Amino acid sequence: MATFELYRRSTIGMCLTETLDEMVQNGTLSPELAIQVLVQFDKSMAEALETQVKSKVSIKGHLHTYRFCDNVWTFMLQDALIKTDDCQENVGRVKIVACDSKLLTQ
Amino acid sequence: MAATATVTTSQVYIDVIEDVIVKVRDEFINNAGPGEEVLKELQALWESKMIQAGVLVAPIERSSGTKTNPGAVHDLNVPYEGNEEYETPTAEMLFPPTPLQTPMQTPLPGTVDNSMYNIPTGSSDYTSSGNDADVKGGQPSPYVQQLPPSPWMNQRPSLDVNVAYDDGRDEAGRGTSNQPLTQEFFKAPMGKRKRDDLASQYNNADGYIPQQDGAGDSASGSFEVEVCGGRISINAHHTTSKEKIPADLGRPTSRIPQLDGPIPFDDDMLSTPNIYNYEGVLSEDYNIANTPAPPEIPASTPALVAQNEAANDNEDDDDDDEPLNENDDDDDFDDLDQGEDQDTHHLVLAQFDKVTRTKSRWKCTLKDGIMHINNKDILFNKATGEFDF
Numbered sequence: 067m068a069t070f071e072l073y074r075r076s077t078i079g080m081c082l083t084e085t086l087d088e089m090v091q092n093g094t095l096s097p098e099l100a101i102q103v104l105v106q107f108d109k110s111m112a113e114a115l116e117t118q119v120k121s122k123v124s125i126k127g128h129l130h131t132y133r134f135c136d137n138v139w140t141f142m143l144q145d146a147l148i149k150t151d152d153c154q155e156n157v158g159r160v161k162i163v164a165c166d167s168k169l170l171t172q
Numbered sequence: 173m174a175a176t177a178t179v180t181t182s183q184v185y186i187d188v189i190e191d192v193i194v195k196v197r198d199e200f201i202n203n204a205g206p207g208e209e210v211l212k213e214l215q216a217l218w219e220s221k222m223i224q225a226g227v228l229v230a231p232i233e234r235s236s237g238t239k240t241n242p243g244a245v246h247d248l249n250v251p252y253e254g255n256e257e258y259e260t261p262t263a264e265m266l267f268p269p270t271p272l273q274t275p276m277q278t279p280l281p282g283t284v285d286n287s288m289y290n291i292p293t294g295s296s297d298y299t300s301s302g303n304d305a306d307v308k309g310g311q312p313s314p315y316v317q318q319l320p321p322s323p324w325m326n327q328r329p330s331l332d333v334n335v336a337y338d339d340g341r342d343e344a345g346r347g348t349s350n351q352p353l354t355q356e357f358f359k360a361p362m363g364k365r366k367r368d369d370l371a372s373q374y375n376n377a378d379g380y381i382p383q384q385d386g387a388g389d390s391a392s393g394s395f396e397v398e399v400c401g402g403r404i405s406i407n408a409h410h411t412t413s414k415e416k417i418p419a420d421l422g423r424p425t426s427r428i429p430q431l432d433g434p435i436p437f438d439d440d441m442l443s444t445p446n447i448y449n450y451e452g453v454l455s456e457d458y459n460i461a462n463t464p465a466p467p468e469i470p471a472s473t474p475a476l477v478a479q480n481e482a483a484n485d486n487e488d489d490d491d492d493d494e495p496l497n498e499n500d501d502d503d504d505f506d507d508l509d510q511g512e513d514q515d516t517h518h519l520v521l522a523q524f525d526k527v528t529r530t531k532s533r534w535k536c537t538l539k540d541g542i543m544h545i546n547n548k549d550i551l552f553n554k555a556t557g558e559f560d561f
Contacts, residue, residue, distance in 0.1 A: 070523065072521045073521060073542060075519070075521055076519075076521055076542040076544065076549070077222070077225050077227045077542075077544060077549055078185050078188065078189075078222060078227065078542075078549075081218055081221035081222045081225060082192075082218050084221060085214060085217040085218045085221060086214070088217065089210070089213070089214060089217070094206060094210055094213070095206055095210060095214070096206075099196075099199060099200070099205065099206070102196060102199055103192065103196050103199075103214070106192050106195050106196050107188070107192050109195075110188050110191040110192045110195065111188055111542075112540060113191075114184055114187055114188045114191065115184075115540035115541070115542070115551060115553070116539075116540050116553070118184050118187060119184060119540070119551045119552060119553045120553050121550075121551065121552045121553055122552060122553065122554045122555065122556075123543070123550070123552045123554075123555045123556075124555065124556050124557070124558075125520070125555060125556070125557040125558070125559075126557070126558050126559070127559055127560075128559065128560050128561075129534055129559035129560060129561040132534070132561070134527075139524055139527055139536070141534075141536075141557075141559065143559060146518075148543070148545060148550075150550055150552070155545045155546050155548075157518045157545055157546060158518075159518060160518035160519070160520060160545065161517070161518065161519050161520070162519075162520040162522070162538075162557070163519070163520070163521050163522075164520075164521075164522045164523060164524035164527075164536070164538055164541075165522075165523050165524070166523065166524060167523035167524060167525050167539055167540075170523070
């Protein structure tokens with residue numbers, strides 16, 4: 067089953083990737099196993115986001131760049147206002163990367 | 173409220189970590205996987221990185237109640253007390269300074285290598301001639317022969333390394349980094365081991381290291397390996413200078429002899445070879461004798477030097493001629509992206525359900541996303557976006 071690797075770019079994903087890299091460098095872990103761990107992370111993360119998270123946010127801003135390639139949308143926003151249930155944030159620039167949700171549920 | 177959000181986010185992360193670990197446990201334990209210990213280490217490292225990143229709240233409440241053992245993290249700073257055989261993983265874990273090991277791997281050449289090294293004088297004199305510095309004859313120390321390849325395996329590498337390195341530092345006065353480089357190149361060199369032994373031997377000695385290649389230098393106790401290495405590279409680069417600057421470790425030169433190539437800042441980059449030609453007269457012989465020796469090594473170093481030189485030249489030209497208009501395409505946005513570090517790089521990773529556009533008004537619905545905004549992590553289940561292009 068294919069997974070979205072985009073969550074690997076998040077903080078938690080990067081921490082895992084770094085950890086796995088170190089361990090593979092040491093020889094503690096084989097690269098194949100490291101990849102298996104990452105794939106499992108993709109699945110677990112996607113599932114957790116779907117089941118455990120319930121919040122809704124809204125994003126508004128000026129669209130500086132948009133790109134749609136390989137079924138992935140990439141937006142660069144400027145002066146964005148992001149509202150969550152609890153708070154709102156102003157950010158000068160934000161990058162949004164979004165994969166097609168329909169691809170996962172094939 | 174932010175604190176609440178953080179805790180919630182943190183809890184989700186903890187759950188994800190647990191979930192991943194549980195699901196990969198099988199892979200680790202069955203099918204000759206690395207084992208539970210490694211799995212624990214993975215989890216510990218992962219969590220500690222996340223705590224460092226500030227996305228995980230320190231006291232970790234787990235549903236399973238298993239405590240990770242931070243001590244599981246392997247400390248590479250201590251010598252590896254191997255309960256296992258000193259196999260590759262061990263060796264790697266042991267030391268970055270593999271260079272020491274690399275040379276060790278080459279079987280101590282008996283006379284053969286020595287001869288290759290240009291020991292015109294001493295090839296047959298390898299019998300123990302005592303520890304005396306070979307001022308005259310450059311008789312190779314007996315260590316060469318004595319040390320079979322196995323010892324390095326048997327010994328704790330740390331011991332050897334320390335000794336070797338100390339010596340190297342003391343004598344060469346050069347960056348240790350150089351040594352490893354050269355060492356790696358020179359599989360052949362008769363031996364780091366030899367050097368190590370020599371070094372240890374001469375540690376207490378008058379600081380004089382006998383040359384085994386027969387050069388009767390004054391106080392040029394450079395390691396053969398280094399010498400050879402340096403020479404080789406230099407030879408490749410220049411014709412060997414016959415200068416007699418010994419590769420004297422004790423030499424108080426500001427220039428640190430480089431084993432892997434010329435020193436860029438020096439005009440006389442290739443003067444470094446001088447170091448290696450501790451023997452004026454015999455150097456010629458050396459070179460000839462060593463011809464077989466300079467294998468790929470020169471190939472690499474000269475290339476590096478060439479590149480440096482080329483690069484320098486190019487830069488000068490560019491500056492002189494005209495601005496290259498390199499900055500024409502710079503977009504302030506791009507610049508900002510490049511200049512941004514993790515904190516300021518606000519990122520939203522999600523899945524999209526729908527993206528539509530009407531004229532310049534874009535609307536999208538996203539789901540299951542992770543946002544990293546203003547150095548905070550926010551998770552969402554649904555998101556709506558409205559952008560003006």
